[in-house]
Each structure stands twice: as structure tokens, then as C-alpha cells.
Amino acid sequence: MSAQAHERRARHEERQAMTMMTPTVFDGRFGWLHPAPGACGVVICNPFGHEAMWLHRSLRQLAQRLAEQGMPTLRFDYAGCGDSAPGEADAISGGTADIAAAAQHLRALAGVTRVVLLGVRMGATLAALAAAQVGADALVMLEPVVSGKAYWREQAVMRQAAAGPARQGDATGAGAGHCQVLGYDVDAATIEQLRLLDLRAGSPHPAPHVLILAAAGNAAVDVLAQSYRAGGASVETQAFAEFDAMLQPAWLSRAPREAFESVLRWLVRQPAHVILPSVAGHAGACSTPVIALDGARERPVMFDARGLFGMLCEPLGNQVAGLAILLPNTGCTPHAGESRFAVRFARRMASAGIATLRIDVSGLGDSEAAGRWDDAPLPLAGACTDTARAAAWLAEGGYRRVIVLGICTGAYLALRAASGEPSIAGLILVNLPRFAFPADCTIQDVGFARKGSTRRHFKSMFELGKWREVARGQVSLAPVIATMLGYAARRCAGLLGAPMLARRQGGAAGLLRDLDARGVQTRLLYSPDDVGLDDFRLNFGAGGRRLKRLPNARAAVIDELDHELANRAAQALVTEHCVGLLRECFGVGEARLADEAKQPTVPEHAGGLLAGAECGTARYG
Numbered sequence: 001m002s003a004q005a006h007e008r009r010a011r012h013e014e015r016q017a018m019t020m021m022t023p024t025v026f027d028g029r030f031g032w033l034h035p036a037p038g039a040c041g042v043v044i045c046n047p048f049g050h051e052a053m054w055l056h057r058s059l060r061q062l063a064q065r066l067a068e069q070g071m072p073t074l075r076f077d078y079a080g081c082g083d084s085a086p087g088e089a090d091a092i093s094g095g096t097a098d099i100a101a102a103a104q105h106l107r108a109l110a111g112v113t114r115v116v117l118l119g120v121r122m123g124a125t126l127a128a129l130a131a132a133q134v135g136a137d138a139l140v141m142l143e144p145v146v147s148g149k150a151y152w153r154e155q156a157v158m159r160q161a162a163a164g165p166a167r168q169g170d171a172t173g174a175g176a177g178h179c180q181v182l183g184y185d186v187d188a189a190t191i192e193q194l195r196l197l198d199l200r201a202g203s204p205h206p207a208p209h210v211l212i213l214a215a216a217g218n219a220a221v222d223v224l225a226q227s228y229r230a231g232g233a234s235v236e237t238q239a240f241a242e243f244d245a246m247l248q249p250a251w252l253s254r255a256p257r258e259a260f261e262s263v264l265r266w267l268v269r270q271p272a273h274v275i276l277p278s279v280a281g282h283a284g285a286c287s288t289p290v291i292a293l294d295g296a297r298e299r300p301v302m303f304d305a306r307g308l309f310g311m312l313c314e315p316l317g318n319q320v321a322g323l324a325i326l327l328p329n330t331g332c333t334p335h336a337g338e339s340r341f342a343v344r345f346a347r348r349m350a351s352a353g354i355a356t357l358r359i360d361v362s363g364l365g366d367s368e369a370a371g372r373w374d375d376a377p378l379p380l381a382g383a384c385t386d387t388a389r390a391a392a393w394l395a396e397g398g399y400r401r402v403i404v405l406g407i408c409t410g411a412y413l414a415l416r417a418a419s420g421e422p423s424i425a426g427l428i429l430v431n432l433p434r435f436a437f438p439a440d441c442t443i444q445d446v447g448f449a450r451k452g453s454t455r456r457h458f459k460s461m462f463e464l465g466k467w468r469e470v471a472r473g474q475v476s477l478a479p480v481i482a483t484m485l486g487y488a489a490r491r492c493a494g495l496l497g498a499p500m501l502a503r504r505q506g507g508a509a510g511l512l513r514d515l516d517a518r519g520v521q522t523r524l525l526y527s528p529d530d531v532g533l534d535d536f537r538l539n540f541g542a543g544g545r546r547l548k549r550l551p552n553a554r555a556a557v558i559d560e561l562d563h564e565l566a567n568r569a570a571q572a573l574v575t576e577h578c579v580g581l582l583r584e585c586f587g588v589g590e591a592r593l594a595d596e597a598k599q600p601t602v603p604e605h606a607g608g609l610l611a612g613a614e615c616g617t618a619r620y621g
Contacts, residue, residue: 028085029102030082030083031075035072041073042066043116045123046082048121050183055246055247057253069268083336091190097130116137119144125144125146128203129202137270139209140263142259148194149198183340200224213259213262214237214243216239250331295317297314304389309359320355322398323355324401325405326356326359329410330410331410331564334360339564361382361383364378378442391424392421402423403428403521408563414429415511419514430526431532432532434449434532508539512550512553526555558570
């Protein structure tokens with residue numbers, strides 16, 4: 001390597017070291033400071049609900065790039081969102097207050113004298129509402145929500161489209177006037193505030209300098225920009241061609257490179273962008289931030305030299321000794337979980353005296369590698385290894401018995417981690433897609449692999465509406481035919497030589513047999529028509545008859561489950577199964593679990609138990 005190359009590499013490593021993010025907590029809100037030697041800092045304002053989970057990786061990468069350009073940047077979770085403690089105000093007024101508090105915290109933490117608010121979707125809207133209070137020097141709005149009424153109509157359509165068999169609108173625990181959108185609560189006060197919200201009727205001068213990126217044809221944004229200009233602000237608008245590719249589920253979402261680079265160029269041109277020789281306030285960053293909860297505390301941990309991240313939730317007193325529950329990522333979703341299930345589950349378990357660790361494997365969430373400026377697919381095998389390392393880390397800390405609760409991809413990570421990590425004593429596998437994947441498979445590949453189930457395709461063959469869509473050319477028969485033929489071939493092979501098939505597929509029966517011999521308690525939970533049922537049937541027969549040979553294994557199909565637990569009824573059911581496992585197999589007493597029994601009631605007729613069940617009617621076959 002040449003001297004110039006060595007010098008460039010040294011400068012790059014020095015810049016990366018200077019911008020290593022640091023966890024921080026302010027008034028119960030959890031966040032990350034990306035330090036940099038600049039006088040102007042940036043507060044990133046998240047969108048609402050599921051959009052915050054979908055865009056986490058993109059905004060993490062943007063924060064890193066901003067810091068590398070000399071701008072200290074703060075990412076944070078609103079109260080009641082992500083890892084933050086619960087909040088009391090509605091999402092609009094509460095979120096606006098959260099942004100103001102974040103700006104104040106950034107000034108104190110990083111020593112900045114000027115602040116830029118940067119928001120996406122509802123985050124951009126809240127940033128505009130908070131800008132005057134904050135005294136923001138500049139405002140960056142990415143696809144802002146101009147009309148709250150239009151936004152709520154959009155969310156209502158998404159809610160109805162996503163409900164389907166999961167019956168989201170009937171989710172447990174929603175009070176009068178409350179709704180859920182993809183598992184996220186929207187209370188009556190927030191709905192009313194959204195209906196009244198219109199940025200065009202708000203402050204005509206939120207900040208001296210404003211940048212708005214919006215998809216082409218957004219007339220409401222054009223009117224908003226004109227309003228800001230008339231109020232005396234310097235406003236620049238740009239097209240946001242990459243928006244649709246960005247606003248996708250986490251495993252499909254792509255960071256908008258061109259848009260982010262354009263934002264960086266615009267910020268560097270602003271008068272507020274001044275590089276200082278040092279970051280004066282950074283020494284005040286909290287080295288061991290703690291989120292104080294009712295009866296518990298949470299703290300961020302790095303548990304591996306590769307920069308793997310976790311949030312450890314521990315009860316304060318009356319703790320079950322030596323037992324912890326590990327929650328790996330679901331697909332590419334960060335450690336808070338789909339619909340924030342992992343956070344709620346962890347805090348409920350803490351009330352029963354049980355510690356939990358929710359993690360980000362390498363390349364996801366807040367792990368070190370997730371900040372890289374790319375969207376490279378993430379190896380599935382590496383994620384399995386990371387999950388095993390997390391269990392080993394818990395064991396080293398005194399939690400000698402670890403239960404792993406995984407959903408979809410997370411279920412696969414849990415199963416494979418258990419095969420080589422002796423501390424894992426229990427598994428709760430929700431909608432395990434397959435028992436084995438190829439060695440070169442990625443986490444993103446798993447998402448594509450679970451897009452259709454044999455049972456769902458078979459049912460659709462008797463729906464007249466589906467055939468009308470085929471006749472109109474709206475739906476292709478090719479995926480259905482491929483799925484059915486593939487299943488038929490595998491089924492025939494299974495009937496003719498199940499042991500040989502099991503070996504080719506990675507030895508699913510052998511894997512569970514080995515775990516059973518170790519005394520590992522395994523629970524397999526499936527939603528109706530889930531694609532994972534095909535693989536279960538191939539490996540264990542109709543009704544899971546071959547699973548009956550394993551005394552420590554159980555399986556069930558549960559009507560109210562959706563694939564990723566995006567509704568509260570499904571979450572309550574999985575929590576109940578976990579409580580049952582703790583009570584029956586790990587000696588956790590009734591008194592400890594009494595509070596858990598008061599959680600949202602599990603709907604009746606929740607589904608039949610499968611092979612190895614002690615009660616219930618088998619409805620799988």
C-alpha cells in the first residue's frame with residue numbers, strides 16, 4: 001500500500017473514530033449522539049409508527065454521514081416510542097415537545113450554537129411545528145405531511161388493507177376512539193389533532209432556511225413552500241424520486257442515496273455550517289445511560305467485539321435468578337420489534353421478575369455495521385452466530401438459562417443458535433419459515449421465500465374473484481403453479497423417503513431431536529396458512545405426528561396470529577404461551593406471573609394445539 005493510501009486510510013479511520021455514536025437518555029427519551037467537530041447540530045425527527053421502523057436503517061446511515069461532514073447529530077425516540085419510556089401527551093403535542101427537548105439536549109451535549117431540524121413524513125411536520133420554539137436555524141423536510149386529515153385517511157386505508165384475517169381493528173386493549181395501524185396505537189386525542197392539522201394554516205416562517213424534498217405532483221407541498229416564502233423564509237424545493245423505494249418494509253427499504261447527498265450539499269452551503277477544532281460539549285455525554293421504568297431499568301449494551309447491540313431490561317428486585325429471555329431481530333426490523341412488541345414484551349416480563357435482552361445482529365438496527373453507507377444483503381448464517389453470541393453473553397453475566405423468542409426470521413436465528421449454544425434452554429418459535437436455508441442465504445432472501453403458502457394458494461383456487469383477476473391479467477398463475485408443483489414434488493419425496501429428505505434439508509427432525517435430548521423446551525407457533533406450515537408438514541408429517549416422539553416439543557396453529565405479530569391479540573397470545581412455558585418448565589411461580597395474567601385477554605377459540613400438546617384439539621393437517 002502506498003504512503004498516500006496509508007494516509008487516506010488513517011484519515012478515514014480517524015474520522016470514523018470521531019463520529020462513533022454514543023447512547024444517551026434525556027427525560028426518559030432514548031437516543032444516539034453522532035459526535036462531530038461542528039458548531040451546527042442536527043436533530044433527526046422520526047416519522048410515526050411503522051414508518052419509523054421501516055426507515056430506521058436509512059436514518060441511521062444519514063446520521064452517520066451528517067457527522068462525517070462535521071455536524072453533530074442526534075437521533076432519538078419520541079416518548080412512548082422505540083426504547084423510550086412511556087409518554088402521556090398525544091403524539092402531536094407530545095412529539096413537538098420531544099423535539100424541543102432533543103434540541104436543548106443536543107446543545108448541552110455537543111456544545112452546538114446552531115440547530116437544524118430534519119424530519120421525514122410526520123417527523124417533518126412536527127419539526128415544522130417545533131422549529132420556532134427551538135429557534136432552528138434551518139429546517140429540512142423530507143416528504144412532509146401537510147394535511148393531517150389526508151394523512152389519517154391514508155393510514156385508515158392501510159389499516160383496512162392490512163387487517164384481513166388478523167382483524168386488526170378488533171385488537172385487544174384498544175379503547176373507545178383508539179385505532180391501531182399495523183399494530184401501533186393511535187389514541188383518540190391524536191386522531192382529533194391530526195384532523196385539525198394543516199401546515200398551510202400554521203406559522204409562515206418556521207426557520208430562516210428551509211429545504212423541502214417531495215415526490216413529483218405534490219400540490220400541497222408547493223402551496224406550503226409558497227407560504228413559507230411569503231413569510232420571509234429562504235425555501236428550496238427538490239424532487240424526491242427515491243421516496244417510494246425508501247418507504248417500504250425494513251427488509252425491502254432502500255436508503256435514498258441521491259436525496260441524502262443533496263441534503264448534505266444543501267446543509268454544507270448554509271451559513272450555520274461551521275467546523276470547530278473540537279467538540280466542546282461532548283465530554284458531558286452519559287457513559288452509562290439508563291432508562292428508568294416502573295419496577296425495572298433498561299440500559300444499552302455492546303456484547304461483542306463486532307459492535308453487536310442490545311437493550312438489557314432488568315427487574316429492580318424480586319428477580320428470577322439465572323433466567324433471561326433473548327429476542328433477536330424479526331427480519332430487518334430493529335430491536336424494538338414489529339409494532340414495538342419486543343419493548344412491550346420485555347417490560348411485561350420485567351414485572352414478573354424476568355430479565356430480557358432485545359438485540360440487533362450485525363448490520364441491523366443500532367449495531368455498529370448498520371451505519372455503513374450501503375444496502376448490502378445481510379448473511380443469514382452470520383445473524384445466527386450473532387444470536388448465539390448474545391445468549392453466551394447473557395450466560396457469562398450469570399443468566400445460565402436463556403429462552404429465545406423469535407418471530408419469522410428471528411425464529412430461524414433462535415433455532416440455529418440453540419444448536420450450538422448450551423445456555424439456550426428454551427425456544428419459542430413463531431412462524432418459523434423453514435428449518436434449513438442454503439449456506440449463502442441472506443436475511444432479505446428469507447423475506448422473499450415466505451411470500452406464498454400452499455394452503456393459501458389452494459384456497460384461492462376456489463375464490464371466483466381470484467379467477468376474475470387472472471382473466472383480467474391482474475394476477476399471474478405462475479407463482480401459484482410453481483408453489484403447488486414444488487410442494488407436490490417435496491411431498492412425494494417425503495412420502496417415499498422422509499429420512500433422506502430430512503438429511504437434505506439440514507436434518508430438521510435430527511436437530512429437534514438433539515435439542516430435545518438436551519432438555520431444550522421448544523414451542524412452534526404458527527398462524528393459519530403461514531408458509532412455514534408447508535415445511536413443518538414435510539418434516540414432521542400431517543398433524544406433526546413425528547413431533548410426538550419428542551417429549552419437550554410442542555406445536556400449535558393459532559387463528560389470531562398474523563405473520564409478524566402486528567396486532568395486539570396475536571401479541572397477547574404469544575405472551576401467554578411464554579408465560580405458560582415459564583410456569584410449566586422453568587419453575588416461575590404463579591405469584592410472579594399474576595400480573596401477566598391481567599394483560600389483555602386472549603380471545604376464545606384461539607386455535608388448536610398440534611403434536612405433543614397436553615390439551616386442545618389438533619386442527620393442523
